[in-house]
Amino acid sequence: MPLSPVPRVLTLAFGALFCASLWQPSMASDPIKIHGAGASFPAPLYQRWFRDYFVAHPNIQVDYQPIGSGPGVNSFIEGRLDFAGSDQPLSGELAERAGDNVLQLPLTAGAVVLTYNLPGIDELRLSREALVGIFLGSVVRWNDPLILAANPGVEIPDLPIVVVTRVDASGTSLVMTRHLSAISEAFAKQVGESQSPAWPALLLERGGLIRGHGNGGVAAFVQATVGAIGYVQYAYAHLPRMQIALVENREGEFVSADSDSFQAAVENFRTKLDLSQFGDPEGAGAYPILSLSWLVTRLGGDDAKSQAMRDVLRYALTDGQAEATKLGYIPLSGQAVSLILQQLGPVD
Template identity: 35%
Template sequence: MRLMLSTAVVLGALSLAACGGESSGPVTPKSAGGATPPSTTSNVTITGAGASFPQPIYAQWAQDYNAATGVKVNYQSIGSSGGVKQINSKTVDFGATDAPLSKEDLDHNGLIQFPTVIGGVVPIVNIEGIQPGQLKLDGNTLAKIYLGQITNWNDAAIKALNPDINLPDATITTVFRSDGSGTSFNFTNYLSAVSAEWKTTVGAANAVKWPTASSNSGTAGKGNEGVANFVRTVKNSIGYVEFAYAKQNNMSHVSLKNKAGNFVQPSLETFSAAAKADWNSVPGFGLILTDQADANAWPIAAATFILVHTKPADAEKTKAALSFFDWAYNTGDDASVKLDYVPLPAETKALIRESWKQVVDANGKPVL
C-alpha cells in the first residue's frame, strides 16, 4: 500500500475546525510586555505560514485575538520547510518552524527567531484493543520499526517490552511526513540520538529518505493532520504527531522509555521536565529538547519558533504580527495548557521581547 495524502489547512481568525479546542471567549487586551494591541475596529489581517505542530494553539489564539481586537490572523499549516521558504520570499508576515534555524541562516536571511510554546511529538498507533499509553517502546525499538528491521507487531523485541499485552501477528505500516517538517526533524533527531544506525544511515532533517518508503509498509501524509488521518484509518499502523493531534483524534499514543531509563507518558509535566534549559544560551533561542536527561522528561519534547524579518518591507504588518505574539504571551497561556502545550517562563518571554528591538523600520527605529 503506497498512499499519499495532501492537506492544506488555512486557519482564519474565526475558524477552528481543525483545532478542536474550545474558545475562551472575548478577552480584554493586555500590554504588559509594552505592546499595544491594534484597535478593536482594526481591519488588519496578519498572515503566517509554516509548522503544523503549533497549528491548534495558533488557531485558538487567532480566534481569541480577533474577539479582543478585531485583528484577523490567517495561518497556513504547510510544514516547517514551507514556512521558512515563505518568510524568506516575503510572502507572509511571519514564518513558523519547529526546526530552529542556525545563527548563520538567521543572519544570512535577515531574520530573528523566537519560541512560542513547548509541546511533544508522540508516536501513535492503530492496533485493535490497545489503549492510549498502554504500548511501551524504547528508542532503539522505535528506530528499528522505522528502519524496516522490525516489521510485525508480535516481534520479540516489542513483546519483551510488553509482556502483558496480546500483540497481533500483523504487519506494521509506518506513517511519516511527505512534506518538509519540523515535526519530522524532532522525530528523526530523537532517533539519531538513540540509534547509531539511524544516525549514520538516515540522519536528522526536515525531510529524510525514509527506509520503509520504498516498500508496501510505508505511507506518507502531509502535515500532522495528514499523518493522524492515515494512522486513524490504517489498521496496525504507527505514526508520529504533535500531542494535541493525538488527543483531539482520540488516538493511542505510546509510552516511551526516556534517557533516564523510565517509561513516561506525554503530558504537560513531562514536556516541562524536558524544557529545563537556558534559552538564552543559543542564538535565536534555538534549543533542541529531544532526549533530555531529566528523570521525568518526555524524550521527544520540542519548542516551536516564529521567524520575522529584522528589516521588514512592511513595518506596520510586522508590528501587528509582533503585537499578536505579545498578546499571546500575556493572555494565551490558559489556552496553551488546555491544548497540552507548555507556556514559556516569564523570564524567557522577557528575553524574547528584548530581542524584538532588532526589528526596525526604514528609519532604524524598533517597530514595537
C-alpha cells in the first residue's frame, strides 16, 4: 500500500467536532507498549489523549516524546518508533525512505503564535512589515518606527529585540517560515520555507538570536528573556498565560489568537478549498498562521499492538477531539473524521 497523506481530508480537515470509540482490547497479563516521538506542536494534546486512554485501558501504554518533527520522523523510518508526529505529510525522499504500508493521518490543527516578553505591554500589535523585519534582522529594537506605528499611545520600551527560534528540525519552524514567505518576497528569497531555516546573519552578528529545543524550549527562553519574541504552537503560550501578539492578516486587521479568529480562518479555507492559502488564509477576522498536524505510523494485521494502535487513533479522532479546544487546538470536522476513520480499516 503506498503512502497515503489523505489528500481529500485536506479540504475538510479544519472545523467542528464529533465522537465514539469501538474496539475494546482484552486485558492481558503484559501491557502493550506503543512508542512515539516527533513534533512538539501537538504534544500537549497527544499526551492528554494517551493519558486519558490509559485510564480507560490500563493495559495499553502509549508514550510520546516531543523531540521535533525531523528527529521523530527519522527515528520512525529507521524502525525505532511505532509512530511519529509530523507537521507535514511525508513526501519526496522521506516518503521513499519510509517505504510502503505507511499510514499518514491528520489528527488536529493548530495555530502558531508570536509570544513576547515586554513587562507591562499587555497588547502588542505587529504589522506584516514589522514581523518580517524582526525575523530578517532589520528591525532590531522594540521602539522601531514600524512597531510604534501599529501601537499608538503604547509606551514601548527602547530594548533590543531577541529572536527565539528552534534549534531542532521543526514543523513549527516550517509553518512560521511558510507564512513569512507568503507575505514577504524578501523573506522567501533570503530564508524561505524550511524545517531548519538558516536565519539571517544580521541576527547572529548582533547577538539577537537564541535557539531552543521544541516549542517548550522556545517558550522557556522567551519567559526568561526580557525583550524576547518567539514562535510557538498556541497551547505553549496560552496555557501558561504568556503574552501573545496580535498579528496583521490579509485583510489588514490585527487579530488576536483565539477560537473566533481560528474559526474565521477555518471557515474561509473550507469554503474556498484552496491549499495555496494554507500559509496565509483569507477572510475577515481570520488568524493567518495555521497548520495541520499529522501522525505517521505502520499498521500490521490482527496482532495485539496493531489493534491497540487502531483503537488509540479511533479514540483520538472521536471522543478525543473534544479535548482539542480545551488545550487550544482546532478540532477536525465530522466529515474529516469520517474520511480519516476509513483509513484505519474495519473494526473487529
